[in-house]
Amino acid sequence: MKASSDIGYPDAPGFKAHGPSEDAATMMAATARSLRERVLATIAASAAGLTADEVAAQLNKSILSVRPRVAELHRQGEIRPAVNRGTNASGMTASIWVVSPPLPASEGQS
Numbered sequence: 001m002k003a004s005s006d007i008g009y010p011d012a013p014g015f016k017a018h019g020p021s022e023d024a025a026t027m028m029a030a031t032a033r034s035l036r037e038r039v040l041a042t043i044a045a046s047a048a049g050l051t052a053d054e055v056a057a058q059l060n061k062s063i064l065s066v067r068p069r070v071a072e073l074h075r076q077g078e079i080r081p082a083v084n085r086g087t088n089a090s091g092m093t094a095s096i097w098v099v100s101p102p103l104p105a106s107e108g109q110s
Contacts, residue, residue: 035061036069042080049098051086070097
């Protein structure tokens, strides 16, 4: 996936093809980081975890802006899917996301 700025995906919105997808990534770049932080905080505040649809509902944001932030957080290792699954607005099963445990310190680091 290509990035719309000098910062690469998943730290910045990405796009798969030039045109509307690239335009959307460029437009979202200014707000993606703060929304990603809000999505992470919302997931962290739920002991049982949340689906992307539930996060969008709690933040009163479009699922179309929240789902990519969830994917970015997952790619960054900040969140992981829970063992159990939930249901999204369409009635299909959906991943429930929880905060990932911190990575262990590498040997040799001080």
